[in-house]
Amino acid sequence: MIKREWIHAWLLLLPALVLLFGFTHIPAVQTFIDSFWSTPRGRRPSTFVGWDNYARMTADPVFLRVMTNNLIYAAITIPASIAISLWMALFVHRRIMGLGFLRMAYFTPTVLPLIAVANIWLFFYLPGFGLFDQIRGLFGLRPVNWIGQPSTALYSITAVTVWNQAGFFMIFFLAALQTIPENLREAAALEGTSRWTFFWRVTWPLIMPTTLFVSVNATINAFRMVDHVFVMTQGGPNNASALLLYYIYDQGFRFWDTAYAATLTVVMVVILAIIGIGQFFLLDRRVHYR
Amino acid sequence: MAMNAMTSIDEQIAIAAAGLRLEGVRKAYDTAVALDNVTIDIPAGAFTVLLGPSGCGKSTLLRLIAGLDRPTSGKILLGGNDITRKPPAERDLSMVFQSYALFPHLTVAENIIFGLRVRRVDKAERWERLNRVARMMGLDGLLDRRPNQLSGGQQQRVALARAVISERPVCLMDEPLSNLDAKLRAEMRVEIRDLQQRLGLTMVYVTHDQVEAMTMADHIVVMNQGRVEQVARPRELYAAPETTFCARFIGTPPMNLISARDLPAYRHLPEGSLVGVRPEDMIVDGEGVEAVVEGVEYLGADQLIAARIGAAKIIVRQPARTGAPDAKVRLSWPAEATHLFDADGRRLH
Known part of the structure; x- marks a missing residue:
């Protein structure tokens, strides 16, 4: 009888397990193993090469370039997204005219697929008659090839990311703000607390769990969101806007150097794990959970 | 001995009482009138209870006095000064909320001195006043706790302490005992009444519970549907209700x-x-x-x-x-x- 129940239990779990192992766990383990083997090519089978792939990586100037790019990209998108989304949430967390419309407007970029967003921004960035250059033209400034020159390509991509995800994070901040009882603000008002003081002494500490959650998400996104790179720059010019995941895709599916792609993937997962765990433990002590 | 200690603490908290006066106060919302032509005197140093069923406008009235809402028309005077348009912080009054409104991320001590810190009271004075009030309210051993580590009665005391430490002459209370169990409520009734008398506070206390009103009040303001039905001492109110509403509501x-x-x-x-x-x-x-x-x-x-x-x-x-x-x-x-x-x-x- 008991055995039968167990069989039923496993059968019910089976579809989920197959998907989970087939698409997550086995590939992950396989990737880790592959990073220590060479890429099979033609009649040359894969051979065990130990740390060779990792050694190659540290000497790879393009890898260093994309790592630097990705760090700059993360260093801007994470704080900028958090700051802008929190500011938007504070702005729409009150009774003002057209509140529903404003909230929707802020949230719209998130609803659009990143590919579509990238295409819209591509028009904004067009040299000469794109939105930005038309505005610059009004002031008599000369056109700029925003995504075509190495000095601005990465920052152009960065702006799109912030625009795309800030609205999403705003929803979390808005929800967090709405859990703060109104009478805390009233009690503080009776004491003569300024809006600024109230934000730093009460609101900010109380929404800290949400800020932590959002910052972890923003970090993951900084390494995960590369759709717009495909549409807008393909990592160019001269790898100026290439990010780590984009480079992995290039190596794995354009050059079919699967072993090297696996090595890069392991590095990315390790970086993400360290940052994620670090954020959690470092901030957790300063976060107030009710 | 204990009594002596108490009196010496009280003497240190000297509060000059001030009376409140409401003149023709009206508060209308888009769809309803919450208060209509309310004119009452709230004497200095006395315990005044605003009593009425839910929805009678008593809490609205308290919020108008506190400055959290603005009246549609009418005047609010404190000690003879018109405070109708003043922001809450400039009204020289403190308030205890029904849900206590304690800051969940701050300790008891930080909660109590929150206002002093905001007003940049000197640090030494802050701690001196905190110690005095904490001793008076029996919160000595709890200063490092957070609100969620306190019982309902203790949270209530912290909220009271936060009002008392401000040393403001008028204290407003919005159904402060409604979250406590019956036994604690009876104890806190005595405690709050005692505190008000020792400090000579002008207390405005909102409740729908006639037992609280009868046991604590010097004056009871009975309200119904946004109007004042009767203002009287508890004994007068019971002995000679002015309206059938009061007659039905009390007793x-x-x-x-x-x-x-x-x-x-x-x-x-x-x-x-x-x-x-x-x-x-x-x-x-x-x-x-x-x-x-x-x-x-x-x-x-x-x-x-x-x-x-x-x-x-x-x-x-x-x-x-x-x-x-x-x-x-x-x-x-x-x-x-x-x-x-x-x-x-x-x-x-």
């Missing part, structure tokens, strides 16, 4: 109101008049008005007899040792225990 069970038509002795009164008699003033004996007994509720010391005079349902309170009444009884009451109300519900003198 457990409330005053019996019998249509004058049903009582031969009062048939001469105009149509719609009501005769009120407190349940404990009615006497069951051989003479008086005939009543049909419908049930008896035994309470231990007393019993409540539910009966009917004509169409009016009434309750008679009598000592339980009297025993069960007959199916039909005759009821009488002394002339001085009779309250007469006109058709509009106003007391006839």
Whole structure:
């Protein structure tokens, strides 16, 4: 009888397990193993090469370039997204005219697929008659090839990311703000607390769990969101806007150097794990959970 | 010895009391009028209770006094100064909220001195005042705790301490005891009343509980549907309710109101008049008005007899040792225990 129940239990779990192992766990383990083997090519089978792939990586100037790019990209998108989304949430967390419309407007970029967003921004960035250059033209400034020159390509991509995800994070901040009882603000008002003081002494500490959650998400996104790179720059010019995941895709599916792609993937997962765990433990002590 | 310590603490918190005056205060929302032409005096250093059923406007009135809302029209004066347009912080009053409004991420000590810190009171003075108030409120050992580590009664004390430490002459309280259990509520009633008297605070206390109002208040302001029904001392309110609303609202069970038509002795009164008699003033004996007994509720010391005079349902309170009444009884009451109300519900003198 008991055995039968167990069989039923496993059968019910089976579809989920197959998907989970087939698409997550086995590939992950396989990737880790592959990073220590060479890429099979033609009649040359894969051979065990130990740390060779990792050694190659540290000497790879393009890898260093994309790592630097990705760090700059993360260093801007994470704080900028958090700051802008929190500011938007504070702005729409009150009774003002057209509140529903404003909230929707802020949230719209998130609803659009990143590919579509990238295409819209591509028009904004067009040299000469794109939105930005038309505005610059009004002031008599000369056109700029925003995504075509190495000095601005990465920052152009960065702006799109912030625009795309800030609205999403705003929803979390808005929800967090709405859990703060109104009478805390009233009690503080009776004491003569300024809006600024109230934000730093009460609101900010109380929404800290949400800020932590959002910052972890923003970090993951900084390494995960590369759709717009495909549409807008393909990592160019001269790898100026290439990010780590984009480079992995290039190596794995354009050059079919699967072993090297696996090595890069392991590095990315390790970086993400360290940052994620670090954020959690470092901030957790300063976060107030009710 | 303990008493001496108490008095010396009290002397250090010297508060100059100030009275409040509301003149023709009205608060209207888009769809409803919450307060209509409220004019009352709230004397300095006294305990004033705003009493009424939920939705009567008593909390709205308190929020207007606090400055959390603005009246549609009318004036609010504190110690003779017009504060109608002043922001809450400049009104020289403190407030205790129904949910206490403690900051969950701050310790008890930080919660209590929050206002002093915001107002940049010198650090040494801050701690001195904190120690004094904490000792007075019995919070000495709890200063490092967070609100979620405290019982309901302790949270209530922290909220009170935060109001007291501000040393402001007027303290507003919005149903502060409604989240406590019955035993604690009885204790806190005594404690709050005691605190108000020791510090000479002008207290404005909102409640829907007549027991709180009767036991704590110097003055009770009875409110109904945005209007003031009566302002009186608890004894006056019970002895001479000005309106049928007050008569029905105060007393457990409330005053019996019998249509004058049903009582031969009062048939001469105009149509719609009501005769009120407190349940404990009615006497069951051989003479008086005939009543049909419908049930008896035994309470231990007393019993409540539910009966009917004509169409009016009434309750008679009598000592339980009297025993069960007959199916039909005759009821009488002394002339001085009779309250007469006109058709509009106003007391006839």
